[in-house]
Amino acid sequence: SNFRNKNGVEAKTDTDNAQILNAHFQSLFNSKVQVDPTVLDSLPQHSIAHELGTVPTANDIKKAIANMSYDKAPGQSGLTTDMIKNLPPEALNFLIQRIQDFWEKPDVDYDAWHTTILSTIYKGKGDPQDPNNHRGIALKENPAKVLSIILADRLLTRLKQIKPIA
Numbered sequence: 605s606n607f608r609n610k611n612g613v614e615a616k617t618d619t620d621n622a623q624i625l626n627a628h629f630q631s632l633f634n635s636k637v638q639v640d641p642t643v644l645d646s647l648p649q650h651s652i653a654h655e656l657g658t659v660p661t662a663n664d665i666k667k668a669i670a671n672m673s674y675d676k677a678p679g680q681s682g683l684t685t686d687m688i689k690n691l692p693p694e695a696l697n698f699l700i701q702r703i704q705d706f707w708e709k710p711d712v713d714y715d716a717w718h719t720t721i722l723s724t725i726y727k728g729k730g731d732p733q734d735p736n737n738h739r740g741i742a743l744k745e746n747p748a749k750v751l752s753i754i755l756a757d758r759l760l761t762r763l764k765q766i767k768p769i770a
Contacts, residue, residue, distance in 0.1 A: 605733060607620075607734070607735050608624070608733040609627070624735060625735055629722075653765075656759070656762060659707050660704065668750045668754050672688070674686055677741070677743050678743065679743050679745035680745065683745065685749075688747075702747065703750060707751070716748075720742045720744050721743040722740065723740075723741050723743060724740055726738055
């Protein structure tokens with residue numbers, strides 16, 4: 605079904621729908637907030653944690669895959685978490701090598717890992733043509749999610765080490 609804009613005008617084309625959703629999400633996520641950049645000067649400085657940049661080991665990657673939920677929507681390729689979790693050893697080793705190459709070699713890049721598909725899911729109540737009654741979701745490629753999990757785990761570990769002031 606087509607969305608309605610703030611004035612109640614129904615979208616007639618996919619472009620109209622995209623423009624309505626763009627305006628909706630712009631208003632949700634791009635609010636103007638006053639920021640005082642001088643606050644950064646008062647933050648304590650810590651030594652550089654070079655270990656954050658080390659190439660993930662096969663165990664790091666396997667742990668990240670194990671921590672992924674089942675039955676999640678895939679990205680553009682259709683590769684699901686269930687598929688990754690059930691790869692035979694040879695295919696898993698191939699994926700591990702791709703992830704390690706991506707991390708370590710600047711000339712290795714996968715466009716799909718930078719692509720996120722934005723979609724909406726109707727919440728099940730209210731006017732389905734009102735974007736406010738939809739939840740936005742971002743569908744990333746699952747190998748990119750593995751990288752995100754590794755980074756988040758490393759950053760969380762570092763954060764716990766430095767114990768920031770609340």
